[in-house]
Amino acid sequence: MSNLVVETYSRLADKYDYELNLQSCWGRAADKIQNSLVIEDNDEVVLDVGCGTGRALCQLASRSRPNVQFMGIEPAENMRKCAQRRIAGRQNISIVDGCFEKIPIDSQSVDYLFSIFAFHWVTDLGASVREIRRVLKQDGRADLFFIGRNNGHEFIRKTSPIFLKYMGPARFLESARMRTQLTKEDAVRLFSETFDPRRVSADESYETYYDSLEGHWGWWVRIEGQFVSIPPEARKACDQEVRSALSGLSTQKGIPYSIHCLHLTLR
């Protein structure tokens, strides 16, 4: 079944590692998360679900024992190609097609599963959590980082009326349904349905990043899939209105964007 988010990530894969995206609030937040990940001494298999172009996977492999096997799962074909180019020659890293709902790995084979800003794109929450449980070893660990319910509230307030106008109600709401934004409580409840609740915990953080309009525009590649339904002839005018609205948020420090990040932990 086609997935507009995956298709768009694949179409724009070459732009994903542009400096503007890497230096954006999302790039910086992702770097901070990947630097916080810890590989334990007895970990043999580490899995990154939604590995994108493989940045976190390579960084983590670089600071780990060479006998740890790293695997990246990514549904967007051209993102996988970028990741494969990045890992060229590294025997302990592999990239394969897959997604949270269907992880192509043997049951109970993963010591440590992590994911950075991918889980909110799942299309079937229940199936995704069951797959995580299936592939994790009995004592396997997981760290999932994904956006929470109140993510980007500054931008959403400014841009929603514009997107509603250009998309119309049906497409606007369909676009919203492409992502899942759970509260911390919802996330804990969801995972506790499948895992022993004593193993499940969640933290949440709100961090406001300030940037220029162009700086923020640099990460638009990450959400482009939600806007492909805007008729091409209207897209330019829509973008102009969005840029103008975001400019209105400017402060002395720049244009604010608050990332509401949920960190779901399985131990």
Next chain:
Amino acid sequence: MNLIPENALVVSVLTWIKEHKLPGNLEAAGITENIDLIANGLLDSMGLIDLLLFVEEQTGRPIDLKVVEPEDICVVKNLCRIALGNNISQSMDGCEHVEPSCGNVLAAGGQV
């Protein structure tokens, strides 16, 4: 036959919005049936989805999003009228007519 009167639905929807609105935008006392919920930042798109589900639950009728305009679902008065299958041009005070919006033209593939 409508199971819930329009006025009762309006009250019920306003109560729901006051309970579920985004933080920091408009005090509850300022929320009326005439304000635009999206333009005023009371709801985001996911809040709007939840509101529509609530309204459909109240009326027992689905809302066809393909035939509505942005202000039909973003303004409580219009939303309740649409949800009950009443004519949008027949407002409760009998004097309002909602013109087609730019958003709907675009949704149908039109020009800006």
